[in-house]
Amino acid sequence: MYLRPEDRARPSRLALRIAVVGGVAVTLFAILFFRLWTLQIIDGASNLAEAKNNRTRSTKVIAPRGKILARNGDVLVDNRTSLALQVDPSKLPEDPAEEAAELTKIAELVHMKLPQVRKRIAEEEKIVAAGAPITVRRDVGYQLIYYIEEHKGKFPGVTVEKVFVRNYPEEDRAAQVLGHTGEVSEEELESGPYKGTEPGEVVGKEGLEYSYDKVLRGTPGISRYQVNALGEPTPGGRLTSTPPTPGDNLKLTIDPAVQEAGEAALAERGLPGAFVSMNIHTGEILGIGSAPTYDPSVWTKPLSTKQYEALSSEETGDPLFNRAIESSYPTGSTYKLMTALAGLENGYITGSTVVDDNGYIELAGQKFENSEGAVNGPISLVHALEVSSDVFFYKLGARMWDNNDLQDWSHKMGIGVPTGIDVPTGPSAEGLVPSKQWRDQLFEEELTERPWSQGDDVQLAVGQGDLQTDPLQMAIAYATLGNGGTVVTPHLAKEVMDAAGRVLKEIEPGPRRHVKIDPESRQLIMEGLHDATAGPGGTATPVFAEFPIEIAGKTGTAERLGHLNNQSWFISLAPYPDPDIVTVVTIEEGGFGAESAAPANKQILEAYFAKQLKKDSEEATEEETGEVIGGEEEALLEEAETGEGG
Amino acid sequence: MMYATRARQARPELFVERPTIGERLGLAHMDWVLTFAAVGLIAFSVFTLGQATLRDIPGSPNYYVERQAIYGIAGIVGMLILARIDYSRFRELRVGIYTFLCVSIGLVFVFGFAARGSRRAFELPFFAFQPSELGKLLLVLALAGFVIDGARRGSPIRRTIRYLALGLAPALLVFLQPDLGTCLVLTVGTLAVMYFGGVPWTHFAVISGGIAALIALVLVVAPAVGHPVLKEYQQQRLTSFLHPSAEPGGAGYQQDQSMVAIGAGQKTGRGDQATQTRLDFVPERSTDFIFAVIGERYGFLGAAFVLSLYALLIWRALRIVTL
Numbered sequence: 001m002y003l004r005p006e007d008r009a010r011p012s013r014l015a016l017r018i019a020v021v022g023g024v025a026v027t028l029f030a031i032l033f034f035r036l037w038t039l040q041i042i043d044g045a046s047n048l049a050e051a052k053n054n055r056t057r058s059t060k061v062i063a064p065r066g067k068i069l070a071r072n073g074d075v076l077v078d079n080r081t082s083l084a085l086q087v088d089p090s091k092l093p094e095d096p097a098e099e100a101a102e103l104t105k106i107a108e109l110v111h112m113k114l115p116q117v118r119k120r121i122a123e124e125e126k127i128v129a130a131g132a133p134i135t136v137r138r139d140v141g142y143q144l145i146y147y148i149e150e151h152k153g154k155f156p157g158v159t160v161e162k163v164f165v166r167n168y169p170e171e172d173r174a175a176q177v178l179g180h181t182g183e184v185s186e187e188e189l190e191s192g193p194y195k196g197t198e199p200g201e202v203v204g205k206e207g208l209e210y211s212y213d214k215v216l217r218g219t220p221g222i223s224r225y226q227v228n229a230l231g232e233p234t235p236g237g238r239l240t241s242t243p244p245t246p247g248d249n250l251k252l253t254i255d256p257a258v259q260e261a262g263e264a265a266l267a268e269r270g271l272p273g274a275f276v277s278m279n280i281h282t283g284e285i286l287g288i289g290s291a292p293t294y295d296p297s298v299w300t301k302p303l304s305t306k307q308y309e310a311l312s313s314e315e316t317g318d319p320l321f322n323r324a325i326e327s328s329y330p331t332g333s334t335y336k337l338m339t340a341l342a343g344l345e346n347g348y349i350t351g352s353t354v355v356d357d358n359g360y361i362e363l364a365g366q367k368f369e370n371s372e373g374a375v376n377g378p379i380s381l382v383h384a385l386e387v388s389s390d391v392f393f394y395k396l397g398a399r400m401w402d403n404n405d406l407q408d409w410s411h412k413m414g415i416g417v418p419t420g421i422d423v424p425t426g427p428s429a430e431g432l433v434p435s436k437q438w439r440d441q442l443f444e445e446e447l448t449e450r451p452w453s454q455g456d457d458v459q460l461a462v463g464q465g466d467l468q469t470d471p472l473q474m475a476i477a478y479a480t481l482g483n484g485g486t487v488v489t490p491h492l493a494k495e496v497m498d499a500a501g502r503v504l505k506e507i508e509p510g511p512r513r514h515v516k517i518d519p520e521s522r523q524l525i526m527e528g529l530h531d532a533t534a535g536p537g538g539t540a541t542p543v544f545a546e547f548p549i550e551i552a553g554k555t556g557t558a559e560r561l562g563h564l565n566n567q568s569w570f571i572s573l574a575p576y577p578d579p580d581i582v583t584v585v586t587i588e589e590g591g592f593g594a595e596s597a598a599p600a601n602k603q604i605l606e607a608y609f610a611k612q613l614k615k616d617s618e619e620a621t622e623e624e625t626g627e628v629i630g631g632e633e634e635a636l637l638e639e640a641e642t643g644e645g646g
Numbered sequence: 647m648m649y650a651t652r653a654r655q656a657r658p659e660l661f662v663e664r665p666t667i668g669e670r671l672g673l674a675h676m677d678w679v680l681t682f683a684a685v686g687l688i689a690f691s692v693f694t695l696g697q698a699t700l701r702d703i704p705g706s707p708n709y710y711v712e713r714q715a716i717y718g719i720a721g722i723v724g725m726l727i728l729a730r731i732d733y734s735r736f737r738e739l740r741v742g743i744y745t746f747l748c749v750s751i752g753l754v755f756v757f758g759f760a761a762r763g764s765r766r767a768f769e770l771p772f773f774a775f776q777p778s779e780l781g782k783l784l785l786v787l788a789l790a791g792f793v794i795d796g797a798r799r800g801s802p803i804r805r806t807i808r809y810l811a812l813g814l815a816p817a818l819l820v821f822l823q824p825d826l827g828t829c830l831v832l833t834v835g836t837l838a839v840m841y842f843g844g845v846p847w848t849h850f851a852v853i854s855g856g857i858a859a860l861i862a863l864v865l866v867v868a869p870a871v872g873h874p875v876l877k878e879y880q881q882q883r884l885t886s887f888l889h890p891s892a893e894p895g896g897a898g899y900q901q902d903q904s905m906v907a908i909g910a911g912q913k914t915g916r917g918d919q920a921t922q923t924r925l926d927f928v929p930e931r932s933t934d935f936i937f938a939v940i941g942e943r944y945g946f947l948g949a950a951f952v953l954s955l956y957a958l959l960i961w962r963a964l965r966i967v968t969l
Contacts, residue, residue: 017841021964025960040949050910
């Protein structure tokens with residue numbers, strides 16, 4: 001500074017002031033360096049993460065759901081791609097007038113009216129988790145994508161999404177057990193089996209789709225790309241992308257031939273009913289069906305209330321209801337298996353015990369009669385099963401009335417206990433074996449007008465009264481007898497396979513438990529059941545007389561409250577004497593067992609034994625003509641079977 | 647700006663020689679540390695700008711660099727020339743300088759053009775001239791002249807009031823343009839001159855109290871009674887640094903994003919991966935937020951280097967005052 005000395009501030013004062021400024025500068029720089037250090041070194045990693053997150057957007061790539069295949073590889077459920085017009089409600093204008101204009105434009109795109117679009121959005125908002133885009137219309141054309149891509153600015157929040165939709169090539173085949181899928185709802189997101197899914201994701205809601213959801217559901221992929229501050233993708237900004245992992249395929253134990261025959265047999269009769277066909281050693285279900293049925297593809301589109309009612313109301317026979325595993329039926333004479341076992345194993349009777357069947361018994365003034373007034377005279381167990389003498393079993397039931405022997409054996413054989421099948425069932429699936437304790441308890445609580453009486457056990461002995469069971473439980477009981485005492489776990493899933501067809505997991509649930517059955521008891525009952533289909537007085541002999549494979553079987557004719565006609569039952573174990581499969585058919589209001597259920601049962605057995613029957617008839621033909629026919633076809637058939645799952 | 651110092655004593659001239667260019671420029675008397683800091687900052691700024699704005703103007707990747715380099719060279723030339731001038735002579739021109747300063751700022755109201763709602767500059771054939779920018783320098787020069795001139799006139803209180811009036815008059819004009827930023831610079835400049843001019847501490851205490859009261863009045867009382875002095879955005883600019891994350895996307899967005907950018911640079915920077923500043927998350931990256939660019943691109947190393955250069959610059963500048 002070039003000031004006259006007298007002009008200058010006194011040096012000491014100036015020096016002090018400079019020192020103060022210097023001190024302030026040092027402090028400020030220290031703060032700056034310290035801030036820089038915290039920002040870049042201490043918080044550097046998190047800032048870097050935020051910066052990276054800033055510049056990336058991710059979109060989800062939907063994974064196709066696994067297929068569901070029949071035992072031979074036939075496709076029961078797969079996917080088709082569909083284009084869905086979706087709207088993100090949060091991106092719609094807030095101003096009501098503008099929103100209406102926007103929605104009108106969207107409505108025009110998909111040839112709908114504004115109120116319809118509003119209704120769709122309102123309905124979906126109730127179901128779909130918050131934040132998920134709402135599908136206004138499914139199965140729109142490709143033209144629409146191009147149009148929307150070209151006019152993006154005009155339709156904020158509108159996207160055309162490629163979605164996978166369940167496809168059912170066999171339409172209503174095994175509809176109730178296959179179940180259906182749907183978008184995960186808001187409550188479901190938070191807990192339960194769908195944990196980890198995102199809003200809008202498609203999950204299994206019923207049937208096998210539900211129980212094997214984790215297997216079938218794939219993992220969505222993520223496509224990440226770089227955007228600028230306006231959210232526009234930057235050129236060459238594709239970062240990483242994780243491809244979606246398709247869900248695994250599920251191969252079922254279902255034999256399409258058995259399944260088809262069973263469903264056809266029910267459909268032919270046009271009455272509500274059900275069938276189950278199961279391997280008695282492994283519990284593999286070869287066929288299972290419930291009539292009336294429906295095509296599950298209705299679930300791929302939004303269901304109207306009317307449509308849903310048609311699927312679940314009593315007038316339409318409730319097609320969603322699976323009569324094979326959820327019904328609460330009396331079984332009629334097919335229940336005599338349990339009575340006979342309880343009688344033999346507890347020493348009430350032996351094979352040679354003879355009971356006089358004079359056509360009825362009388363208990364406390366109440367008369368219990370054979371059906372159609374039959375009088376069988378002196379009769380032993382085998383014969384009683386053959387001709388289905390009610391009096392024999394009435395008397396047996398009457399002797400067990402004040403203990404739990406019949407109920408115990410019923411439970412042992414799987415009646416009135418959960419079956420463990422691998423599809424979800426309603427509360428009715430457990431069924432009920434009425435017992436003294438049960439009824440007396442009800443009476444105490446004043447829920448019924450009388451306590452347990454001898455008549456109740458008499459009724460139960462022939463599958464009537466308060467008994468509530470279903471075809472699957474009966475199948476398990478007969479299978480347990482057939483295999484000598486193993487209570488199998490019925491199951492529909494056989495293998496989990498990856499998309500390439502490699503088997504990832506075999507599903508073999510072991511037996512649920514073992515029941516000790518005296519081989520002699522088994523032998524006696526099997527004999528009686530065989531005679532019922534082949535003996536001169538057998539109730540089902542007229543149906544099976546011409547059937548080339550020997551079987552054991554039992555007819556049932558059940559009176560059901562509120563139903564005018566009897567419910568027809570037939571349960572077969574085939575082939576006799578060493579059975580492989582059990583087949584149960586029941587037809588509501590189908591009349592006598594031999595009238596409708598037995599012929600239907602035979603249709604299923606024909607399908608199961610088709611190969612063998614064909615061979616037999618060929619041999620017969622061969623003997624006559626000396627020619628081999630159909631060898632080529634059989635080779636083809638075999639090829640089809642081994643070529644599965646590719 | 648920097649001022650080379652002259653030797654206090656003339657050296658004995660043993661030989662009469664034609665002075666070299668270096669001697670004519672007074673290079674021997676330059677403060678090389680100071681020069682290093684200034685030139686280093688210029689060079690680093692050109693370098694950073696070059697890397698940060700490559701894609702800003704399609705077709706001319708060097709648009710900003712070229713201009714910055716030209717200004718930088720012009721600045722260095724200006725520095726060399728000014729270093730040859732004994733700035734204490736400007737004292738004699740203080741009245742002229744001060745008059746020019748106030749008149750030119752005043753004329754902006756009449757002839758200036760409006761940009762973004764504020765009149766600050768004249769439109770000249772090649773560039774826009776903003777008197778208040780030059781005014782920052784001129785006010786310091788003129789005010790320093792007045793301070794020295796009046797060092798022994800009047801009571802200290804009268805002197806203090808005079809300086810304040812002289813300094814705040816142009817600041818008020820600039821505030822009315824409105825240009826809050828430059829107004830604050832002029833005010834701080836005025837106070838700094840007064841500080842080094844020896845205004846008593848007690849006066850500063852009173853002035854500080856006045857400023858605090860003014861801030862309270864402007865930011866709290868005036869809006870409360872319905873006569874805001876500041877416009878909404880001005881107020882936000884003054885207060886948003888207190889709570890930058892209060893509304894991301896709002897007033898604090900730029901601060902938030904620039905802090906993330908600086909932090910993301912970590913130790914050695916992200917180079918061309920500097921997405922925060924490259925993809926516009928930090929706005930105004932070639933001007934106001936250039937430090938965020940440095941922080942993100944070159945990390946702690948680069949940012950600390952620049953801060954060190956500034957520290958150097960200030961240290962040397964303060965040192966000159968004591969010479």
